[in-house]
Amino acid sequence: MTTSIFSERLLNWFDQHGRKDLPWQQQPTPYHVWLSEIMLQQTQVSTVIPYYQRFTEKFNNITTLAKAPVDDVLALWTGLGYYARARNLHKAAVIIINEHNGEMPSNIDDLIDLPGIGRSTAGAVMALAHQQKFAILDGNVKRVLARYFAIDGWPGKKPVENLLWLKAEQLLPTQRIANFIQAQMDLGATVCTRTKPQCNKCPLTANCMAFQQGHPTLYPTAKLKKIIPTRQAHWLIAQSPTGEILLQQRPAHGIWGGLWSFPEVETEDELSPARKQLHLEQTDDIQLTEINHVFSHFKLTIYPHLVQCKPQSNHIAENNNLSWYKISDALKLGLPAPVKKVIQSLQ
Template sequence: MTNNTFSERLLAWYDQYGRKDLPWQKNATAYHTWLSEVMLQQTQVSTVIPYYQRFIERFPDINALANANVDEVLSLWSGLGYYARGRNLHKAAVQMQQLHNAKVPQDFEALLDLPGIGRSTAGAIMALAYHQPFPILDGNVKRVLARYDAITIWPGEKKAETAMWQRAEQLLPTSRIANYIQAQMDLGATLCTRSRPDCNRCPLQTDCQAYASGEPTLFPVRKAKKQIPLRQTNWFVYINKDRQILLEQRPANGIWGGLWSFPEAETPEFPESHLPIKNTLFASKMPEIKHVFSHFKLTIQPFIFNAEPNHFVAENNQYIWVKIEQALTMGLPAPVKQLIEFLSSTERML
């Protein structure tokens, strides 16, 4: 099969079956493309759509995003995961405003210089927004190429990744580059899926080596599994009679970086020296919360304490007292937001 035949068959399939009504495809701009591509990193389209729509409504352009407080950006990101993406999105918007006249650069290297934009995201922006011949290698495209060539190495290995980038470049068509890149993503998302590929409807079936092997789901080759470690932490939820809760801003690095959470410790005995809160009364021990990250599982034990109003005000921004309802507008990790929503719905103080 020639490269042109590969792209021609894929484009013919896209014309009939491709996705053309996604929110970021309507009145598409480079800003819309960039925002959607960052949100779609390691996240499914169905999950991204409502977040994207809320983002565009609040931040219709780069200036609006750059001028916003990062905490407001993170509040709209709450629940989407991989929060560094939200912080980098804001940082990149500021740089675009300062260095590129509040526009998404049309230069590949300039895109790579921006926070949160790697080779695949930069390639997607160049191809989808500016119709330039750049390949991408997101999860869907990796799966399509790994099956088409029956690559016997885990795609995360450097050797395999280098070979797949070369292959992706070889297969680029000379025209309709934006449609072709979208077609690759659509094929992986709708037909060449991870567990149940619909090979009978695939335009590449006739010379797909994974299909010829009779076991297409063996590709891409999976990484050797490691046992996911388990971690335990305790949240200390301080509530006063004014329905205020005490929140702590997490460090910029690490999980939930820069988001607001409850003070915590690995042991239930919270050290007095860590937080100058006096005259508190233990109220209740709530059911455990389980949260799964990509690299470990976390069990959270929340403890509720009643506290006196205004007995402690932080002298810095690390700790703040905030109304329960107001807290829901802040940048919160998903399990923190869920617990605060429960507190908000509880009429009596716990």
């Protein structure tokens, strides 16, 4: 199939079946395209929509985002995961204000120089917001192209990724570039799905090599699975007689970077020394139900310990990353989802 026939069939399908009512499509400015692309990384559209709507209500442009404290940005990101995305979004907004006069760069190289923006995200901004002839290579597009050309190998390997980029760029049409890019994403998300692809609804089956072979789900090649290790953590949930709780801001890097959590130790034996170090005089210690949380590279089993403190304890253990909060105020912070659930249970 020639490039023109590929794009023609895909665009005809898009006109009839493509998604055209997504929130970020209603205002496809560079800022809104950028934000949506960052949120959609590793995250389904249905999950992203309410977060996107809340985020744009508070930060409706780059200026408001750049001027906001990063804690406010993380608070709105709570539950969406992969929090480095939010920190990089804020960093990039500050750079855009300081170095680009508040306007997102309109060339691909300057976009890629911004924190958190890779080649595919930059291509999406150029194509969807500026109607420029640039390819993207998100998960959906990788799957469509890997099947169409029956490309062997895990797309995370550089040679395979390079071949996919080559094919993506060769297929770009000269007209309706934004619709074409959106059509690729939509086809991958709704028809050429990871499992149970609906090949009978696909406009490209006549020349899809994976379909012709009779094994579309063999492509793209899956990454070899590794055994995911399990770690454990013990949370020290200190609560004052007036109901305030002690929270600690996590380091900027690492899991839940920059979010607020409970003081944490690795083993139960470390709880008592931790209480002494924090100068917490307890009246009771209740072990709450354990929590199991799965990250991309390990599983975490959390043992929460609720420590009811004596009066005056909440005036002692405060420093630059430890603070006591009323529950209502704590829920406004950037919190990992398991922390938020525990705090809500204390109300």
